[in-house]
Amino acid sequence: MTARVTQADVARLAGVSQATVSLVLNAEYDRVGEATRRRVLDAITRTGYAANPLAQRLARGRNQIVGVFTYEPVFPSTSADFYFPFLRGIEAEAERRACDLLLFTSAPVADGRRSLTGQGRARLAVTDGCVLLGRGEDKAELARLSEDGFPFVFVGRRELPGGADLAFVGADYIRATADVVRVFLDHGHRRIGFVGAPGGREAHQDRLDGYRTAIRDAGLRPLTIDPDELTPDEIADLARDNRLTGLLLAESHRAEELRAAAGRRGLDVPRDLSLAVLGQPELPLHSDLSWTGFRIPREEMGRQALALLAELIDGRMAERHRLLPCSPQPGETVAAAR
Missing domain, CATH: 3.40.50.2300 (Response regulator)
Structure with a gap:
């Protein structure tokens, strides 16, 4: 019977410590250089090492599952869909941080939009935090969610009543x-x-x-x-x-x-x-x-929204309000005034 590959085997092949391998497996990339990270990932691939994800998550006290909640149907039918780049950015950053995404689609519908009250709010508890996306948000509902202390980030600038502090990544x-x-x-x-x-x-x-x-x-x-x-x-x-x-x-x-x-x-x-x-x-x-x-920097907004959420989940000090620059498009529909 072939012996099970261990972290020690991966560390030995990559020429690093087991602690460094653990940092890479836990997606703590800010503590590992890019070259080292790639060397460890290459060693994992070559050895076929498979960590126990449940044990890792329990050890950290988190699920490594991040929710994506949309207030209206935004799942793209084509790559030309307006929301597609947001979701692509969220997915890319989640993959980079080795966390899974859970798309919420069964939240109660009120007045034609999904709601985060009651059962909808309870479902979020299976995740470590949530990225919110869409137009039909209830500001009072978001304020209550913020007061609960549940980590979430909105894609797009939002202001809440009563001075509630909402984390967001928007466009300038x-x-x-x-x-x-x-x-x-x-x-x-x-x-x-x-x-x-x-x-x-x-x-x-x-x-x-x-x-x-x-x-x-x-x-x-x-x-x-x-x-x-x-x-x-x-x-x-x-x-x-x-x-x-x-x-x-x-x-x-x-x-x-x-x-x-x-x-x-x-x-x-x-x-x-x-x-x-x-x-x-x-x-x-x-x-x-x-x-x-x-x-609009839609893909980057999605990516940074997931990155900001990860920082909030980890309890790190982070800039909670981020406005990203838009890209000018010279085009041909503005000409000299006559």
Whole structure:
């Protein structure tokens, strides 16, 4: 009978101590150099060593299972799905840290969205912590979860009532939107409007704040248009009647509709009316144009959300509020003002 491979065998082959092998097996990579980690992993592969995962987890007092809770169905049907990069980043970081993911799909549904109250909250207890994702969150529910001391991180900036401290990893929409405004200014635009619903989610408000700040810093007057109150044709009429030469679109799914409405009025994009999209649409734009704007670091947001959660689970001091820079997209839908 072949003798069972032990940690000592792995350590001897890798030329390290058993303590170092243990650190690698426990995914404590910040305490092991990259070259050493790879050498240990290679030795594990060559020897066929298999640690007892249950014993390891019990020894640490944790399951090494992290939950992923979504407030609406976001499981991607294609790689073009808006949520796919978030999930890909979460998965990659979980794999790097040698922990398993548990996707919660059976939480009670209230008013068309999943809930974390009652049974939904109890199910989270099988995990060490949870990454939350989606739009339909209940702020009071999140505040209660935060008070419970259960480790969780939201993908996207969120503010809670009563000053509750919610850990999140989001995108810096304020700076990204201000940078897009400056692209318009550099092209000579001075009458620039913003198309986006007022108030609402933090991501919308951040975009609006970035637009207003940059416009006022340039000595100009903001002009906001609520797309929930107007049709694309009415928005195009409003832009023409107010002699606007550029529009920033917070809701990118309206981009093609607005471009078509401008065309029906003899306005060419970008020659007569420049447009910019503030982030990728949830559904891909079917267009022959490369849209000016910015890209949201979705995969990195997912990765850092899992990394932050791991730090909170370990009880390490961590920056609980992380805003990541967006990538500018020069595109071809902003041209010199006429």
